Amino acid sequence: MAFITPIEKPTCTLTAPKTVDLGDYGVSDIENDKTINADFGVTGNCTNTRKVTVTLTTSKTTGTDGSLLANTASSNAAQGVGVLLKWPNNRQIVPNSTSSYTAQDNTTLTIFSWLLTARLVKSDTEKVTSGTFSAIGTLQFTYE
Numbered sequence: 554m555a556f557i558t559p560i561e562k563p564t565c566t567l568t569a570p571k572t573v574d575l576g577d578y579g580v581s582d583i584e585n586d587k588t589i590n591a592d593f594g595v596t597g598n599c600t601n602t603r604k605v606t607v608t609l610t611t612s613k614t615t616g617t618d619g620s621l622l623a624n625t626a627s628s629n630a631a632q633g634v635g636v637l638l639k640w641p642n643n644r645q646i647v648p649n650s651t652s653s654y655t656a657q658d659n660t661t662l663t664i665f666s667w668l669l670t671a672r673l674v675k676s677d678t679e680k681v682t683s684g685t686f687s688a689i690g691t692l693q694f695t696y697e
Contacts, residue, residue, distance in 0.1 A: 565599040565696045575636065575673045575686070583634055583673060583681050590639075590670040595692065597665045602696045604657040605665060609638065611648045611690045615676040620647045622688035623676075631684035635676040638690070641667045648690060 573593045582588055597605060614635075615623035621635025638646035640654040646669070656665045675681050 561601040563599065563602040563696050565597045565602055565605065565694065567595065567597045567694055569593070569595040569692060573671050575671060578673060580681050580683055583675050586674070588673045590672050592668055592670050595667045595669060597694075597696075599662055599664070599696060602662045603660070604655060605662060605694060605696045606653050606655045607692050607694050608651075608653045609646050609648045609690050609692055611688070613689075614648050615678055617677050619649070620645060621674065621676055622648060622690050624686050625689055626685040626687045629684045631682055631686045633676055633679045633681035634673055634686060636688045636690075637672045637674045639670045641669065 570593050573591050575591050576589065578588055595607070599605065611622050613623040613625055615621045616635055621637055623635055624630050624632070638648075640646055642654070644652070644654075646652055646654075654667070656662060656667070673686065
């Protein structure tokens, strides 16, 4: 007796914005926690997939516990600020950690759509100063 079945690799086509506009704020807005969430979507179209997990990596963090994306601007850079990111379940995304978000299904997962949030906050590591701000983070997806 012989058993034959094809075993297919999981694949996903992912879509996410390359940049997220956090808005324009004054020093007092940041000091008084008056910034607002910038929502952005991540979607996927998958085949032969039962589970999708995403983590965040970056080369530069800030905050007393390194849980914020740090400013990477090279000239006239704002200080004392970072980006706070949250998963769709409202848990904080901690860069370069085991913090992850997972979508899974008991059957094949074909389409998913997640809404993540980003917000400019004070980092509590130094005084907030005005200037330019830019942060870089990479969402890394694993699917199986």
